[in-house]
Amino acid sequence: MPAVRFTLNGKPQTVDVVPNMPLLWVLRDTLGLTGTKFGCGMALCGACTVHVNGQPMRSCATPISSIAGKTVTTIEGLSPDSTNPVQLAWIEHDVPQCGYCQSGQIMTAVALLAKTSRPTDADIDEALRNNICRCGTYDEIRRAIVRAAEIQRAQGGAK
Amino acid sequence: MTSQLKGGQLNRRSFLRTTAAAAGGLIVGFQLPETSRLSAETAALKLNAFVHVGTDDLVTLFIHKAEMGQGTVTSLSMLLAEELECDWKKIRTEFPGVDREYGPNQGVVGSASIRSSWESLRRAGAAAREMLIQAAAQRWGVDRSVCRAENNTVVNTAANTRVSYGSLAEAASKLPVPANVALKDSKDFHLIGKPTKRLDTPAKVNGSATFGIDVRLPGMLYAVIARSSVFGGKMAGLDASKARLIPGVKSVIPVPSGVAVLADNTWSAIEGRRALSIMWNDGPVASVSTRSIFQTFTERTEQPGAVARKTGDGDAALAGAAKKIEAVYAVPYLAHAPMEPLNCVAHVRPDSCEVWASTQGQTAARAEAVRITGLKPEAVQVHTEYMGGGFGRRARADYIGEAVEVSKAAGVPVKLTWTREDDMQQDWYRPASLARFAAGLDADGWPLVWTARVACTPFGGGSRTAVEGVADIAYAIPHIQVEHHAVDPGIPVSYWRSVGYSQNTFFAESFLDELAAAGGKDPLELRRRLLANSPRLLAALELAAGKAGWGRKLPPGHGLGIGLSNNIGSNTVQIAEASVERGKVRVHRVVCAVDCGQAVNPAGVEQQIKSGIVFGLSAALKGGITILQGHVVEGNFHQYDVLRIDEMPAVEVHIVPSQNPPGGIGEASTPGIAPAVANALFAATGKRIRRLPIRVQDLA
Structure with missing residues (x-):
C-alpha cells in the first residue's frame, strides 16, 4: 500500500491505507478528525463535505488515492476559533438543532461564499440543495448565509 | 425522582452515587464531549443530582435527558437556572449516567422532557440556591432573610455586600438539602419565556460536538453486521473466507442478529461484509409485499372491528343522516432516516460494561446491556452522547444490544456502525395504515355522525397508536364511532415523530374538510362551530386564521388549507398556502399558531415547530417505504427523498401567550402539515388527496 501525501488543514499529512478507502474514513477512523460526518456513503446527503483544493467535495465518495498532492480542509481547519464568517453567522442565527449535518452545510456555504460574495436565493438553493437536514434548519441556513456574506464583505472579502 | 424532589427530602448519599457514576466517564472516555466532565474530587461538591457549583464559580448542570436537536440541554438548563439564580454565562452542562435519581425510565420520548421536568428541575434549582444562601448567612452570621441570590452571588442586603457562589460551594455542599422551597411566580421569571440561544451551538459549528458515532476508544475495533434483508430471516450458512482476506478485517463473528465483521476501520468492515457469502432462510414474511398488505387492510375494514371510541349511536345516526359521505385514506410505511446513522460503542469486560451511545432511552439501553451480559445494572454504565x-x-435499544453482543464476543471495545442502507432497510417503521370513513350530515349540512375503521399494526400496547388522531378528535360531533383492526404482516413498526397522529391527523383533518365541502361550509367556519367548547384550540384557530389572512384573495392557482392537532399536551393550528407549479406541488407559506402552555424557550419552540413541519412535509410530499417479498426496496436518499432547502416554505410561528403548565413541542407540528397542504391543494385544484405521499397525478 503506497503512502498518500497531502496537505490537511494546512499541515503535511501522510497516510498508509488501502488506495480505495474514501477520504471520509481516513479522516474519521485513521486520523481521528470526526467533525466530518458519515450520512449516506453515496454522495447523496452532503454531511461529509470537505474542501479539496478549495472545492466542496463529498469525502464519502472520494478515494484517498485521488487526494495525493492535494490540499484538504475540514470543519476543524476552517478557523482556529470559530471565526470564519460562516461560523460567526451560524452562531448568530443559532442554526444547528441536532447539528449532525452542519459541518457539511457550513463547508458548502463557505465554498459558495468563496466564489459569490453576494449570493441570491437561487445561488443558495443551487449550492445547498444537495445538503440534507432532517431537523429542518433550512430557513436559518439561508439567513445565516446572507449574514455571513455581509460579514465577509465587511472584512474585505477575505475568506 | 420526581416524587422525591416534590417537596420531599433529598438524599445526599444518592447524589454521591450519581457523582461517582458520572466521574467514571473521565477515566475511560477517550474522546469526551466539549463540556469538560467533572473530576471525582470536585464532583463531591454537587448540591443535588442536577447542580454542581465549583470553587471556580462555574456551575455544572446535569441534563438527565438527551439532546437530539430538540433543545433539551438549553430548555432544561433554563428551568434549573431560573431558580438557581446563576450566571447563564457560567453554565456548563453534562449528561449524567443512568440513575434512579433521574426517574425510572431515563429517555426522551413523547415530547415529555419539559413536562416531566417543569416542577422537579425548578425545585432542584431552588433547593441548591437555598443551600448557597444558607451558607452565606452562616458565614456572615446573619439571618437568612436578609440574604438573597443574584447572578451567581449571594447578597447581604443589610450590609450591601456579596459573595460568589464559588466561594460558598464547599460550605453549601455540607448543608442539609431543604425541603419545600417555594417556587417563583411566573411574573418573576427572568429566563423562562425569554427567547434564549442554544447552549450547544458553539460546539456544533466547529466539529467539536461529540455524537455517538464520534466516540473512539483505545484498542477499539470497527464493526458492521450483515442481517437478513427479509424481516425475520435466519442464517442457514456462512462462508467468510473471502471477507477475512479484505485488508483491515480482523474477524467475522456470528451474532444473534446476523454476522458481524470487525476491522481496524469502518470502511474495511463494510468491504468485508460485502465479501461475505451467507445463505438465509427467509421465513414467512417473504410472502409479504406492500400490495398484499393494503389488500388485507382493505378487506378487513369492510368488516366491523374492535371499538376504540363510541359516543352516541353511530350506526343509527348514519342511517338517519340527510347526507352520507364515505372515503378511504391510506399512508405508507415510513423510515426515520436521522442524519446520524445508528451506531454504538460498547466495551464489555468480565465484570463491567460501558456503552457510549446517541440514544433516546438510556434506561432501556442499560437494560439491554444487562440482559446480554448478565451483569448487575450497577456494573453497566451508559454514556449519553x-x-x-x-x-x-433511537428509543429502541436494538442497535445498542448488537454492539454489546459484538464486544462481548470479541473481548475488545467495538464501535458498531449501521450504513444508511442498514438504517433504511432494518428500521422500526412508522406503520402503514388505511382508514375507511363514513360520516353523515344533518339537514343543514352540519356533521351529525363520524365513523372510521382503521387497519394497521398497533404497538406499545392496546390500540392507541393505531387510532389516536381519529378517535380522540376534539370536534363536537354528536355521534362518533371508531373501530380498529390489528393487522401484523411482520414488518417492524414503532414510534415515529408524533406516532399515530402522524397519519391519523392527515386522515381526520382531510376528511373533515370533505364534510365541509359536502355540506357547503367554509372549512374555517365548520371548525369554529365544532370547537365552540374547546377554547384553547379555538383561540389557536382564530390566531392562525387571522395571521394567514383566511378568505383573502390569493394568486391564481393557490389555495389555503387548515390542519389542526392537539397532541402531546399542545394545540397546534396550521394554515398552508399551496399550488401546483410546473408539474410539482409547491408549498409557499405555512402559518402555525401554537398553544403549548408556558413556552419555556420561545426560540426553541419556533425551531421545533419549523422542524416538525419540515419532517411532516418530507413525509407528505415524498416519503414512502415499499415492501417487496418481505424486504424494503428503498436503500438510500436517492430512493427515499426528503425536503430540500429549495422546497422550504416560508414558515411563520405564532405562540399563544399562556401561563398554563407547558405542553410538549417536539412533535406538535408534524401531524398538521400534511392535511393543511392536502386541503390547500383541494382548495386550489378541486382534487382531494386521500393517500400519501401526494402525487401530482392525483391532482390532475
Missing part, C-alpha cells in the same frame, strides 16, 4: 437526530428510532 449527542444524537444526530432520533425521531423515535
